[in-house]
Amino acid sequence: MDRSLSLELVRVTEAAALASASYMGRGDKEGADQAAVDGMRSTFAGLSIKGTVVIGEGELDEAPMLYIGEIVGCSEEEEMEVDIAVDPLEGTNLIAKGLPNAIAVVAMAPKGCLLHAPDTYMEKIAVGPKAKGAVSIKASIRENLEAVAKALDKNIEDVTVMIQDRERHENMIKEVREAGARIKLFTDGDVAAAMATGFEETGVDIMMGIGGAPEGVIAAVALKCLGGDMQGILHPMSEEEVQRCSELGLTEEDVKKVLTLEDLVSSDDCFFAATGITQGDLLKGVLYLGNNRAQTHSVVMRGATGTIRFIEAIHRLDKNDTIIQMMKKHANFTKKS
Numbered sequence: 001m002d003r004s005l006s007l008e009l010v011r012v013t014e015a016a017a018l019a020s021a022s023y024m025g026r027g028d029k030e031g032a033d034q035a036a037v038d039g040m041r042s043t044f045a046g047l048s049i050k051g052t053v054v055i056g057e058g059e060l061d062e063a064p065m066l067y068i069g070e071i072v073g074c075s076e077e078e079e080m081e082v083d084i085a086v087d088p089l090e091g092t093n094l095i096a097k098g099l100p101n102a103i104a105v106v107a108m109a110p111k112g113c114l115l116h117a118p119d120t121y122m123e124k125i126a127v128g129p130k131a132k133g134a135v136s137i138k139a140s141i142r143e144n145l146e147a148v149a150k151a152l153d154k155n156i157e158d159v160t161v162m163i164q165d166r167e168r169h170e171n172m173i174k175e176v177r178e179a180g181a182r183i184k185l186f187t188d189g190d191v192a193a194a195m196a197t198g199f200e201e202t203g204v205d206i207m208m209g210i211g212g213a214p215e216g217v218i219a220a221v222a223l224k225c226l227g228g229d230m231q232g233i234l235h236p237m238s239e240e241e242v243q244r245c246s247e248l249g250l251t252e253e254d255v256k257k258v259l260t261l262e263d264l265v266s267s268d269d270c271f272f273a274a275t276g277i278t279q280g281d282l283l284k285g286v287l288y289l290g291n292n293r294a295q296t297h298s299v300v301m302r303g304a305t306g307t308i309r310f311i312e313a314i315h316r317l318d319k320n321d322t323i324i325q326m327m328k329k330h331a332n333f334t335k336k337s
């Protein structure tokens with residue numbers, strides 16, 4: 001895929017972030033999510049790809065926009081056919097409460113190269129490039145922590161693990177504490193947490209726990225671009241989720257299978273873009289600068305070359321029609337002349 005798609009893709013996450021950031025702290029996660037979807041979808045229309053959403057906002061009958069199977073982009077060319085995974089607002093609770101690390105995120109790979117994950121939970125483990133190949137989702141927590149410590153040339157006491165603060169992780173948290181490692185609990189947003197393992201400045205060495213399977217595929221693309229590692233096992237937690245797996249034709253064996261990074265995203269020719277919505281560990285949040293200007297901070301990565309770009313952009317809200325349209329539709333936007 002052409003390298004210029006990096007910059008096209010980041011416009012998509014910027015638009016989602018700009019549209020939803022005005023909902024920060026308003027307690028309205030549905031409104032914020034809808035704004036992010038609107039922003040993302042309107043920008044996709046101008047992208048020179050023929051994309052199919054494989055991870056999206058739900059099935060056609062329940063979510064009218066960016067649903068699974070929706071075609072996005074303006075190209076008709078067969079060679080521009082790609083799989084798209086979106087999470088226009090990853091961390092709906094985070095923005096509703098004004099908490100850190102809400103992001104808008106998109107991943108892209110050649111057609112057929114992203115796992116069509118069911119909307120269920122997934123057990124995950126993710127590490128950055130230095131610990132690639134050192135962990136196994138089937139190994140014990142202590143074994144994985146020792147392996148990461150060795151790979152990073154650290155003592156186990158200096159290894160930092162990110163775990164989502166959920167009851168289901170009680171035993172995991174206990175075992176990590178017994179092994180002596182440090183823990184950073186997070187309330188929501190395991191894509192940002194997995195991505196953090198690939199950036200030394202975040203101080204995060206490993207992410208583990210059970211979160212959404214769609215988020216797992218998106219995070220896998222980030223780690224593929226970063227040269228890190230990730231594994232997952234589907235973890236349906238209700239009858240409904242078991243049903244969703246079988247509707248996708250997955251057998252009991254498939255559900256139990258360890259999904260390697262290659263299974264989650266089977267091509268190096270992939271792209272990942274994320275824009276901060278609220279202030280985060282890696283990305284700054286959207287800043288309203290006054291005078292119809294807003295600032296965004298994004299990361300965009302390309303698997304084929306391993307290039308990682310951080311992009312800070314100042315947007316003129318009064319000059320960009322797409323942004324004006326969707327911001328008018330959502331919270332509080334008043335154009336200052």
Ligand SMILES: O=P(O)(O)OC[C@H]1O[C@](O)(COP(=O)(O)O)[C@@H](O)[C@@H]1O
Nearest residue numbers: 089090091092188189190211212215
């Ligand atoms: O909140 P749950 O049910 O524990 O699910 C975990 C999932 O929810 C999130 O924290 C946030 O998801 P939303 O943005 O859809 O609210 C994900 O990052 C994570 O994978």
